[in-house]
Amino acid sequence: MSxxxxxxxxFSQFRCRLLVALTSVLVCSSCVNSHSRASLDFLDLLLRIAQDASDPPGDGTQRLLRATACDCLREMEASCPGLLSQRLELLAGLRQLETSRLHQAxxxxxxxxxxNAVYQLTKQPGAGAAxxxxxxxxxGSVVWEADQEAVHMDTKDAAMLLSLILGPMGRVPTLHTGPDCKELRSVLSSLLEESYLLTPLCQAALFHRLTEVVTMVPGIPPTVFRAQLLRLLGTNEVCLLHITLLMKCGFTDSLFSAEDEAFLLKRLVVLxxxxxxxxxxxxxxxxxxLHFPENRPISCGDGDEAPPVLLTPRLASVLLPSVFNDSATLLSRLNLQALVFLEEGDEESRGLAYIYDHLAALLHIVDRGGSRDIVVTFFRAAFLFLFYFHHVERYATCLSEQLCHLYLQHTRLAPHILNLVNQTQERxxxxxxxxxxxxxxxxxxxxxPFGQLRLQDLSSHLxxxxxxxxxxxxxxxxxLGFLSTIVTQxxxxxxxxxxxxxxxxxxxxxxxxxxxxxxxxxxxxLADILQHLAFHYGDTDIRDHARLYYTLLTMLSREKLSAVLVQSAAEGGSQVKKRTLSCVMAESEGLTNTxxxxxxxKPIFQLSEALPGPHQEAENLQLNQEDDYKTLECYRTQLSKSGFASLVVLKYHLTHTEPHDPHFEQLFSIQLHFSHTDDHYEELQDINVPCLxxxxxxxxxxxxxxxxxxxxxxxxxSAIFTSKDGLTWHTAMPDIHVTFQQVFLPLPAPPTWSSASIRDVFEGLWDEMSRETGESCISLFCCQLGEAALKALVEKHFHSFLVSDPLEESAEFRALLFLPPKSHILLKISSTEDAAHFNMATDDYRLLPHMNSYLLKVTSSLENSVS
Structure with missing residues (x-):
């Protein structure tokens, strides 16, 4: 604070941040709850700032500081409820005198x-109107010397303060004051009269707190909100309509008449x-x-979805679902209509027929090849229909028949249909x-018929x-007859x-x-099928399992067979736990581990980049001089071939990480799996390494x-491997970072070309890119490098890509970089008196930022070493 x-x-911005920082420190260190002297001094400082309205005309710095102080006071009051309860008159005066936007704060x-003050009074025995x-x-001063039990609250009280409106009155602590509450009524009336000046969100917060105060003080009738009710019922703000429903939940018919209730419900239907x-x-x-708080609720279940009594089928008809609705809206409307017609209780009603016709329309769309979203929506809608109307046999049977026909046409829907079966059985x-x-x-x-059975459908059928x-x-x-047909034909x-x-x-x-x-x-x-599989199936694993099942079937009684195949029955029903084929024997800890x-x-091994081998000079073969003018056209033709020079080969060593684990010193059957973080490269196939x-x-x-x-x-x-004790492990490995320079390749020229031909290609490409047509672009990169340092840099990083004529004594280096699949970067590197110039030309301007970053990296290291 000093x-x-x-x-x-x-320095108003800095002072505001200091106030926020001090508030955070005091709240997080529990200094506020422990009533420390630092907290007392800081609160006095905040109150002084809030009262200081001496802001020069046209200068908003003090108002900004006061707004921050007000926010800090609210944060401290929220963390320690009742902290400012002795300053209510001061806060009311500040609100009434304020003419700026701080009035809202x-x-x-x-x-x-x-x-918070009223709530604490409800917890004090004998507290009343006085x-x-x-x-x-x-x-007075801040309430530090007040009864600590009144200030300190346990966890239950603190949780209750989050929202005191838990339903109709009866669960909220009350303060019995009698009819003598004119001071509190005056304060509430003043706040309500000025509520329209606030933003919608602040209005909602204000009405919420006022509703809690009126709920805790029975001497204040809920009709105090009556003057604001008309404005709230006609609002189009979601937050204000929500607080109106909360008020209706708390006060019911003591504030809302039957006409108000009907109007509010109709407004919700319209919205x-x-x-x-x-x-x-x-x-x-x-x-x-669906959760409308009625004045006279019939159901007492909390959280249960139920349409209000006033929501008749005629009123709800405007919310009938349509196939043009989005998925969430369609399902929500279907759920609402189902509840309305379920309350009606007429199984032959037109509403129920409409719902089923709508479900049939969705099924028809799915049958005609609807999208995945439509498929999921249909099956969710079918479950909702069955949830409410599974007892209506006519519609349930018809839906079952249509689902069977749909499956036969689209066997890929088997997972959806089986999930619908499992969910209906469970619910x-x-x-x-x-x-x-x-x-x-x-x-x-x-x-x-066997002749019409498609192999791709057989998996779904099974x-x-x-x-x-x-x-x-x-x-x-x-x-079994079906299985026998398909395996013995x-x-x-x-x-x-x-x-x-x-x-x-x-x-x-x-x-x-x-x-x-x-x-x-x-x-x-069954024995015939298993025997046929055991002798004739093409996969060894399947034959072994079929032979095992045949042996169990023919050698064991039914009780022993069930004991082997099923370790334990599902609790509370006749269904059995589903287990894999590997669990046909008695389970043990060793078998489970295996x-x-x-x-x-942690990662067990990693891929580290292998050092490149020695550079091999290309053989300098001569090309007939009469073919030189065709070199660029020949190169273009070669480049247009599919798959030409489109691969980049990177070599890595597979090594153990440090510190090593003795358990993983010998590893076998390592399968490396790669996944890209973007779509810049084609997918990589898994790689198998025999041992490490x-x-x-x-x-x-x-x-x-x-x-x-x-x-x-x-x-x-990532990798899956086997350790020397026979266990299978999965490990995540460090990521591989493919840098920009790793994609550089020399010009993929035919082996019969001479160096002169490659220089001709360079000149032709440079002329084309210099015109800056299409995606071509030229650029310049400069750095502080001497001539010797520049030669060292070129020799180290661009030697493999040089196309300069070694017989020419030129101060300019030329490099041609090929980047698969069809991009090029051309460099003309030269040294001047004050800087080194990298003139660049490329047929893909999107490569320039990456090239610039690479040149910054390689040149900065040399600049640092020289300096």
């Missing part, structure tokens, strides 16, 4: 202090479909309708609609049949193809049939990059 007092008044501060009157007229409002606003208003297990749907799916799948096999009520004979190539995924799907159905209660009646067909991919806590030993030479990993745009990039790397 820094603040010594700081000149003209003082008003918000006053109502916060008033609300205490409240003394509090409103108090203008929910107003064309000028955004979708989030309309969704908010629809949510307000209302007493309804057997999902069983009927599964039976219908089984029927349409098993009736597909997933559905595996889910069907989990239901005890469904007979599995037709499923002489014309079928399924077994000989050896597709592991399809084989796993077949075994998944068989495994669930093994757990079916009616297994005895299906023993022979089958689990473990995650390392700490004591042995590091293996070389070669990355072949195919640039789309030759920019710097970062590649995320």
């Amino acid at each position: 820094v603040f007092t010594q700081c000149p008044s003209r 003082f008003g918000v501060l006053q109502i916060l202090v008033l609300r 205490h409240l009157k003394a509090l409103l007229g108090g203008n 929910s479909q107003h064309p000028l409002l955004s979708s989030p606003e309309k969704l908010f208003y629809m949510d307000c309708i 209302f297990p007493e309804c057997k609609w999902f069983v009927g749907l599964l039976q219908g799916l089984q029927r349409v799948i098993t009736r597909v 997933k559905v049949l595996a889910r069907v096999a989990e239901e005890e009520e469904i007979c599995q004979r037709s499923s 002489t014309s079928s190539s399924l077994c000989t193809s050896g597709d592991w995924r399809l084989g796993n799907g077949l075994l998944g159905v068989c495994r669930r049939v093994l757990l079916h209660p009616n297994l005895d009646s299906m023993l022979i067909p 089958l689990t991919v473990h995650q390392t806590e 030993f700490r004591q042995g030479p590091p293996p070389v990993v070669q990355l072949t990059l195919k640039p789309r745009r030759p920019y710097p990039t970062t590649i995320h790397v």
Whole structure:
């Protein structure tokens, strides 16, 4: 604070930041709650600043400082409620006298202090009207010497102060003052009369705090808000309409008449479909309708969605869903309409028929190839319909039939349909609609002629049949007949193809049939299928599992078979836990560790860039002089070929990180996975490294990059490997940073070209780029380098790209950089008396910032060494 007092008044911004910093320190260090002397001095300083209205005309520095002081006071009052309760009269006077924009800040501060002070009075035994009157007229020092129990609040009280409007009155602490509350009524009336001067957000905060005060003081009737009610009911501000609903929730019919309630509900309905409002606003208003606080609520459930009694089907008809609505609006409207017609209780009503017709329209769009968003919306809408109307058998059966037809046309929808089955079973297990749907799916799948069965649909069919096999009520004979057909047909190539995924799907159905209660009646067909897979399937793993299942089926009783395949039944039902094929044996800790991919806590190894090998000079072959004029055209033709010189090969060493872990000194079967952070390069394939030993030479990993745009990039790397104890591990590796210069390549000229031909290409390209047509551009980079330092830089960084004639004694170096797939950067490097010049020409101006950064890096190091 001494820094603040010594700081000149003209540095208003700095003084404001000092006030904020001091407030943060005092609040975060609990000095305010511990009533320290520093906090007392700082509060006095803030109050003095807030009262100092001596701002020169045309100068707003003092007003800015006062606004900051007011915000700091509000923050300290919020962190220690009741801190300024003895200053209510002072704060009221400051608000009334203020004619600038600070009037709003003082008003918000006053109502916060008033609300906290009244709340603390409710916690004091025997407090009444006299205490409240003394509090409103108090203008003493800050309440440090007051009863600490009145100031200090436990966690429960602090949480309650966040919002005292928890529902209809009865849960809020009250202050019994009797009818003698004219001082408090006067303060509230003054605040309400000036509320229209505030911004909407501050008005909402003001009404919220005032509502809490009136709720805590029963002597003040809620009709004190009556004069403001008309303005609140007609507002188009979301925050003000929300606080109006909060007031209705707290005061019900003591403030809102039946006409007010009907008007407010109709206004919410209108706003929910107003064309000028955004979708989030309309969704908010629809949510307000579903949680509308009625004057005489029938339901007492907190948080339950239920339409108000006044929301009739006729009134709600303007909110009927349409296929032109966005997904969230459509589902929200469908949910509202379903609740309205559910309350009506007429299963033959036109409203229910409309909802189903709308669902059928969505299904038709999905059937015609709708987008993923439409597909997800349809299945969510179908779940909502079933959630409310699964008991209406006519519509439920029709929906099941349409879903079966939809699946047969679009088998890719199998995950969505199975998720709908699982969700309906979980939410209302007493309804057997999902069983009927599964039976219908089984029927349409098993009736597909073998000649019309597509291989790409078979995987989805097997997933559905595996889910069907989990239901005890469904007979599995037709499923086994379907499996027998597809694995034993002489014309079928399924077994000989050896597709592991399809084989796993077949075994998944068989495994669930093994757990079916009616297994005895299906023993022979199941055994035939497993035996055929064990002898004829093309994949060894599938044959082994089929042989194991066949052995278990023929050697064990049903009880022992279930004990092997299922470790424990699902709690509270007949469904069993789904387990992988690897868990067909008794589970043990060792088996679990072996089958689990473990995650390392830190990177185990890394890719470090390998040092480049010695530079090899290109063979200087001569080209006939008569062909020199065609060199650029020949190069252009060569460059236009697809895939020409479009790869960049980078070599790295795979090495252990430090500090090393003895457990990972010998690693095997390392699979490196790469993922790009941008789309500048084509995707990289995984790379397999046989082994990595700490004591042995590091293996070389070669990355072949195919640039789309030759920019710097970062590649995320991860790996899966096996340690020497046989466990499988996954580790994240340090990122690979591909720099701009790593993409530089020499000119991809034919091997028969001479150096003169390459210089001809350089000159031709330079002339084209100098015209600056299209994306071509020229630029100049300068730096402070002497002639010797410049030669050293060129020799170190651009030697491989030089196209200068060694026989010519020229002070200018020429370099040609090729950047895959088809970009070039040409350099003319020269030294003058005061600087080194890098004249650049490129056919892609977007490369210049990267080139400039690279030149800054390589030249600054030499400049530093010279200096």
